[in-house]
Amino acid sequence: MENIKAYVQEHKDRFINELVELLKIPSVSADTAYSHDVFETADAVKASLEKAGCDFVEICETPGYPIVYGEKIIDKSLPTVLVYGHYDVQPPDPMELWTSPPFEPVIKKTEIHPEGAIFARGSCDDKGQMYMHVKALEYMVQSNTLPCNVKFMIEGEEEIGSKSLSWFVERNQEKLKNDVILISDTGMISNQQPSITTGLRGLSYVEVEVTGPNRDLHSGLYGGAVANPINALAKMIASLHDENNHITIPGFYDNVVELSLEERAEMAKAPFNLDNYKKALDLNDVYGESGYVTNERNSIRPTLDVNGIWGGYTGEGAKTVIASKAFAKISMRLVPNQDWEEITELFTKHFTSLAPAGVTVKVKPHHGGQGYVTPIDSIGYKAANMAYTETFGVPAIPVRSGGSIPIVALFEKELKSKTILMGFGLDSDAIHSPNEHFGIFNYLKGIETIPLFYKYFVELSK
Amino acid sequence: MENIKAYVQEHKDRFINELVELLKIPSVSADTAYSHDVFETADAVKASLEKAGCDFVEICETPGYPIVYGEKIIDKSLPTVLVYGHYDVQPPDPMELWTSPPFEPVIKKTEIHPEGAIFARGSCDDKGQMYMHVKALEYMVQSNTLPCNVKFMIEGEEEIGSKSLSWFVERNQEKLKNDVILISDTGMISNQQPSITTGLRGLSYVEVEVTGPNRDLHSGLYGGAVANPINALAKMIASLHDENNHITIPGFYDNVVELSLEERAEMAKAPFNLDNYKKALDLNDVYGESGYVTNERNSIRPTLDVNGIWGGYTGEGAKTVIASKAFAKISMRLVPNQDWEEITELFTKHFTSLAPAGVTVKVKPHHGGQGYVTPIDSIGYKAANMAYTETFGVPAIPVRSGGSIPIVALFEKELKSKTILMGFGLDSDAIHSPNEHFGIFNYLKGIETIPLFYKYFVELSK
Numbered sequence: 006m007e008n009i010k011a012y013v014q015e016h017k018d019r020f021i022n023e024l025v026e027l028l029k030i031p032s033v034s035a036d037t038a039y040s041h042d043v044f045e046t047a048d049a050v051k052a053s054l055e056k057a058g059c060d061f062v063e064i065c066e067t068p069g070y071p072i073v074y075g076e077k078i079i080d081k082s083l084p085t086v087l088v089y090g091h092y093d094v095q096p097p098d099p100m101e102l103w104t105s106p107p108f109e110p111v112i113k114k115t116e117i118h119p120e121g122a123i124f125a126r127g128s129c130d131d132k133g134q135m136y137m138h139v140k141a142l143e144y145m146v147q148s149n150t151l152p153c154n155v156k157f158m159i160e161g162e163e164e165i166g167s168k169s170l171s172w173f174v175e176r177n178q179e180k181l182k183n184d185v186i187l188i189s190d191t192g193m194i195s196n197q198q199p200s201i202t203t204g205l206r207g208l209s210y211v212e213v214e215v216t217g218p219n220r221d222l223h224s225g226l227y228g229g230a231v232a233n234p235i236n237a238l239a240k241m242i243a244s245l246h247d248e249n250n251h252i253t254i255p256g257f258y259d260n261v262v263e264l265s266l267e268e269r270a271e272m273a274k275a276p277f278n279l280d281n282y283k284k285a286l287d288l289n290d291v292y293g294e295s296g297y298v299t300n301e302r303n304s305i306r307p308t309l310d311v312n313g314i315w316g317g318y319t320g321e322g323a324k325t326v327i328a329s330k331a332f333a334k335i336s337m338r339l340v341p342n343q344d345w346e347e348i349t350e351l352f353t354k355h356f357t358s359l360a361p362a363g364v365t366v367k368v369k370p371h372h373g374g375q376g377y378v379t380p381i382d383s384i385g386y387k388a389a390n391m392a393y394t395e396t397f398g399v400p401a402i403p404v405r406s407g408g409s410i411p412i413v414a415l416f417e418k419e420l421k422s423k424t425i426l427m428g429f430g431l432d433s434d435a436i437h438s439p440n441e442h443f444g445i446f447n448y449l450k451g452i453e454t455i456p457l458f459y460k461y462f463v464e465l466s467k
Numbered sequence: 468m469e470n471i472k473a474y475v476q477e478h479k480d481r482f483i484n485e486l487v488e489l490l491k492i493p494s495v496s497a498d499t500a501y502s503h504d505v506f507e508t509a510d511a512v513k514a515s516l517e518k519a520g521c522d523f524v525e526i527c528e529t530p531g532y533p534i535v536y537g538e539k540i541i542d543k544s545l546p547t548v549l550v551y552g553h554y555d556v557q558p559p560d561p562m563e564l565w566t567s568p569p570f571e572p573v574i575k576k577t578e579i580h581p582e583g584a585i586f587a588r589g590s591c592d593d594k595g596q597m598y599m600h601v602k603a604l605e606y607m608v609q610s611n612t613l614p615c616n617v618k619f620m621i622e623g624e625e626e627i628g629s630k631s632l633s634w635f636v637e638r639n640q641e642k643l644k645n646d647v648i649l650i651s652d653t654g655m656i657s658n659q660q661p662s663i664t665t666g667l668r669g670l671s672y673v674e675v676e677v678t679g680p681n682r683d684l685h686s687g688l689y690g691g692a693v694a695n696p697i698n699a700l701a702k703m704i705a706s707l708h709d710e711n712n713h714i715t716i717p718g719f720y721d722n723v724v725e726l727s728l729e730e731r732a733e734m735a736k737a738p739f740n741l742d743n744y745k746k747a748l749d750l751n752d753v754y755g756e757s758g759y760v761t762n763e764r765n766s767i768r769p770t771l772d773v774n775g776i777w778g779g780y781t782g783e784g785a786k787t788v789i790a791s792k793a794f795a796k797i798s799m800r801l802v803p804n805q806d807w808e809e810i811t812e813l814f815t816k817h818f819t820s821l822a823p824a825g826v827t828v829k830v831k832p833h834h835g836g837q838g839y840v841t842p843i844d845s846i847g848y849k850a851a852n853m854a855y856t857e858t859f860g861v862p863a864i865p866v867r868s869g870g871s872i873p874i875v876a877l878f879e880k881e882l883k884s885k886t887i888l889m890g891f892g893l894d895s896d897a898i899h900s901p902n903e904h905f906g907i908f909n910y911l912k913g914i915e916t917i918p919l920f921y922k923y924f925v926e927l928s929k
Binding site: 034035036037095096098099102164165166192206208210212217218219220221222223224225226227228229230231232233235236238239240242243244246286287288289290291292293294299300302303306307308310311312313314315316317318319320321322323324325326327328331332333334336338361362363364365371372406407408409432435436437438439440 | 496497498499557558560561564626627628654668670672674679680681682683684685686687688689690691692693694695697698700701702704705706708748749750751752753754755756761762764765768769770772773774775776777778779780781782783784785786787788789790793794795796798800823824825826827833834868869870871894897898899900901902
């Protein structure tokens with residue numbers, strides 16, 4: 006497929022400019038202040054699919070943000086690939102840490118991206134990776150090399166739990182019928198070493214509220230005599246891990262699958278340099294569950310992290326106050342066989358029981374999703390590996406990722422088909438962080454690799 | 468002194484209106500955004516002292532906010548009373564909990580204040596209580612009953628540690644020379660039972676910063692593999708108290724004076740109803756150091772409270788992020804003989820040592836002050852007690868307060884004179900909280916009582 010290389014070279018400036026336009030729309034699904042922009046982004050995605058060559062595209066209303074559905078059916082007897090992606094993005098804050106505004110994309114060269122990377126919220130997660138598929142379709146239509154049917158399902162609530170997506174999938178099983186689901190919303194090891202994500206962690210995300218006195222109090226007149234909600238919250242959070250950094254919630258580990266030493270040895274083969282890892286994050290040391298190494302702690306082991314905490318006086322200077330309330334957002338990453346709803350219940354029961362005298366505790370579940378493991382002997386996996394091998398010159402390594410794409414488990418349950426996670430991002434892309442970026446190399450390489458997946462998937466399906 | 472009663476009745480509307488005007492200026496010293504208002508308030512105080520009858524008033528520049536100095540010297544051979552107060556106020560937030568805007572004073576009736584109370588930030592702490600002294604002077608000058616010399620020193624940095632005040636006092640010992648210092652910046656037991664604060668707690672206020680990775684990270688990709696600064700901060704804060712709620716900082720209690728059982732029995736005589744206390748705060752129970760009751764925990768015992776905490780994502784919805792930094796404001800209330808600077812060092816040393824692998828910790832001291840105990844056999848205390856007894860019909864009860872007025876210890880050291888704390892506020896006035904208020908009864912009663920202090924102090928000094 007030399008033509009795709011040439012096509013990408015010929016059109017790369019337009020490909021970049023089109024993505025830049027999409028990145029300018031601040032489609033932050035977590036904050037209703039951006040609601041209008043999220044809808045506008047859906048319209049832009051619809052237009053791009055029509056332009057790329059879909060026969061039919063529609064904006065599907067849901068209880069939440071709409072899902073953009075598009076398809077090109079060339080022959081009902083041929084296989085069908087369902088492409089999933091999301092057009093919503095994470096909130097950009099902390100704004101002050103961005104070196105350029107999150108919704109004013111700029112291309113900057115970095116050590117890892119000598120050809121330049123697009124800096125903008127959503128550049129990698131997931132607008133950039135989603136748009137690779139739109140441009141890959143454009144090529145296959147233009148060059149008349151689309152070997153099968155293709156469907157697109159691009160949602161706008163991935164960053165807030167994909168609630169409307171499950172609602173939509175459950176109601177459109179026939180429309181979404183497919184032979185394989187293709188998603189680019191993960192990363193690879195490096196630009197020299199592609200990898201395919203074969204496992205994902207599940208997620209349970211909750212918000213807790215600790216209430217003490219019915220009003221803020223003067224810490225001099227009341228300090229020591231009433232429970233301080235912030236101190237209480239800190240104590241409760243601290244007790245969620247023991248001295249070995251095991252999570253102390255009763256029953257939390259009951260369904261966790263322990264990997265065999267062989268499997269762990271296989272994992273250990275993936276290239277990893279602890280010193281570089283620490284250096285990249287300016288860490289004096291790593292930290293985590295006893296008995297596991299870094300690459301296990303962030304992939305095959307469940308974890309609990311506070312994602313946000315606030316209470317009392319946080320302004321300039323000093324205020325001697327005992328706050329009435331303290332809050333925290335807490336998320337747990339789960340591994341296959343841990344049911345996120347059960348874990349959410351276990352957390353709620355346990356955390357509420359931790360409340361000391363003088364405070365009351367509320368736990369509000371936000372959202373969650375199941376973990377997932379995909380077999381590496383499937384046609385889909387093989388086709389993806391062949392595509393990577395051809396464009397990168399080396400085969401892809403299967404890796405377990407610590408991230409969560411809850412809907413992958415949903416797809417398997419509702420649509421009965423396997424998902425292939427063809428990620429082209431890098432850990433250093435700073436997704437969910439200030440200065441998120443996506444390499445030009447990665448973006449174009451993705452557009453170049455995806456048509457090969459279609460080719461080999463259809464060949465292997467014969 | 469029947470005349471004072473009549474004078475207050477005749478002028479009470481004006482007294483209230485003048486205070487209301489002063490309360491409209493948002494003199495928040497902790498937030499530089501209000502800087503202009505703080506200076507404006509100093510000017511207003513200067514004008515009020517001139518109007519009340521001071522011979523000489525000046526705005527004294529300092530490294531920070533100015534100090535308003537005023538005096539009326541009638542006879543150098545007579546005693547001199549130095550009145551101290553502060554014209555700055557606490558930050559008003561959380562704004563959303565105010566039932567009326569903090570700087571738009573309104574008079575509302577409450578159960579405790581059937582005659583109405585002025586609702587505004589600073590109404591009690593300390594503009595209202597400070598202004599009682601201005602109006603008391605006005606009466607004594609108008610009625611020609613001022614029996615001695617009087618000096619006023621009203622500062623604008625009390626809520627942020629009175630840094631410039633100590634600078635000023637050290638440089639003006641002759642100018643500030645006095646026989647007794649009179650302060651109304653504390654409370655009394657109830658409108659039926661006056662009390663005089665004989666002890667104050669010291670204070671050490673610090674801000675801590677915990678830094679983990681050099682940027683916010685995706686909690687899926689990194690969760691479990693790096694130390695989370697928020698979890699680490701929670702763990703460190705939790706470890707500052709043991710299971711008996713004793714503070715675990717090594718050496719923290721070394722200089723704490725244990726009260727005798729007799730002294731504790733004496734304290735226990737002050738009227739206190741635990742059920743009402745809990746009811747007033749909607750608490751299911753009180754909480755504090757084992758071995759001490761509520762009124763001891765908040766007065767004769769040192770404490771440690773988190774006054775504010777923040778880190779990570781605190782906006783609407785969910786963000787799966789591991790923050791790079793987490794912060795907390797922590798204050799310790801100290802008892803006599805605990806040196807605040809030594810305690811600040813002990814805290815810093817200990818807290819820094821608590822940092823787990825993978826995070827670094829910074830401790831930034833904000834400010835502090837020493838505790839204080841005043842003898843009840845002094846002329847000043849006796850004069851105050853006689854004044855209360857005359858206006859309230861019952862003698863005042865000596866009480867140890869949990870609050871801190873760090874400069875009281877400074878005055879004793881630099882000016883060699885004792886301070887009498889004639890407070891007219893109530894615990895329910897919500898100082899430092901939303902809906903701070905000051906009873907009209909208390910305000911007028913203060914104006915009525917203060918001249919009697921002057922009368923008896925001069926008589927007892929003969």
